[in-house]
Amino acid sequence: MQNTASQIAPVADTGQPLLELANVEVIYDRVFLAIKGVSLKIHRGQMIALLGSNGAGKSTTLKSISGLLAPERGLVTRGALTFQGKDILPLSPPKRVASGLVHVLEGRRIFEHLSPEDNLLAAYATRGSRQRYQEIKEQVFNYFPRLKERARSKAGYLSGGEQQMLAIGRALMTEPELIMLDEPSLGLSPLLVQEIFEIIREINKEQGVSVLLVEQNAAAALAVVDYAYLLENGHVVMSADAAVMRENPDVQEFYLGGSGKVDYLNVKHYRRRKRWLA
Known part of the structure; x- marks a missing residue:
């Protein structure tokens, strides 16, 4: 088995990155080191x-980017975080959103007492025009026709899939450059996951919006993304193009279900195979 360093491949250099994290560390309660470089x-x-x-540190990584660590007593203690070439660590979460960065949290977090239409309105910038609001809202409804059908219902009565669609649509109302999605497949059927991921890919292609997708469902994620990073114990242990990641035997074994024929009696071999995750 190759060592960890040899498995971390650089993203192809296509100019200045939209977002870059460099050796970022996060500590909770001034004690627990959650992500490590x-x-x-x-x-x-x-x-x-x-x-x-x-x-592994996936959600913590997203919260370090969106600035949502403070409510959980978390703090970026080391490293650099730049968006569009600018240091965003000093910026508040609302200012990060205004700069073009939006975070769809795990669990959807929609306003259940409001209608889907009012949820979209709540996310729209107060400085924007009514005409622009209508244009973006119609874009959202084009991507998610079910939301248009339920536009006047209470959002709390929507199905899990519809609520996830609303959470993504609400993010689009901010006109982002980058959408970060935390576990959008959580609690959804495989068919709904496939549908939502296809729509995310469509938004990416049509609008040029970059997407950072946090997922435990590695198979679904690797089917739509261009590139992937693998975190374990707060470290990046592997990065590669999605096609390369899908073919990696360790990723197949531990994240894509493997063949179901692991010989657990061969403990030495098994432990050696998983040593890259240590």
């Missing part, structure tokens, strides 16, 4: 997945 790049128009098991 994470570096990644996203260029304009790319779709990138951040893969890993529970507790």
Whole structure:
């Protein structure tokens, strides 16, 4: 098995990255080191997945970018974080959104007492014109026709898939350069996951919006993204084009279900195979 360093491939250089993290570390409660020197790049128009098991540091990485660590007593203690060439660490979360960066949190977090239409209005910039609001709203409804059908219903009565569509549509109302999606497949059927991921890819292609996708469903993510990073224990242990990642035997074994024929009696071999994750 090759060592970890040899498996981290650089993203193809296509000019200045839209987003770049350089050796970012995050500590919770001034004690727990959650991510340990994470570096990644996203260029304009790319779709990138951040893969890993529970507790690997995926959501923490997104919150370090969107500025949502403080409510959980988290803090970026080291490293650099730039968006469109500018340091955004000093910026508040609303200012990061205004700069073109939006975070769709795990669990959707929609306003359940409001209608889908009012949810979209709540996300639209107050400085924007009514005409522009109508244009973006119609774009959202074109991507998600079910939301248009349920536009006047209470959002809390929508299905799980419809609520996820609303969360993504609400993010689009900010006219982002980059959308970060945290576990959009959570609790959804495979068919709904496929439908939502296809729409995300369509938005990426038609509008040029970059996407950073955090997923435990590695198979679904690798089917739509261009490039992927794999996190374990707060470290980036592998990065590669999605096609290369899908073919990697360790990724297949531990994240894509493998063949189902692992010989667990051969403990030494098994542990050696997984040593790259340590």
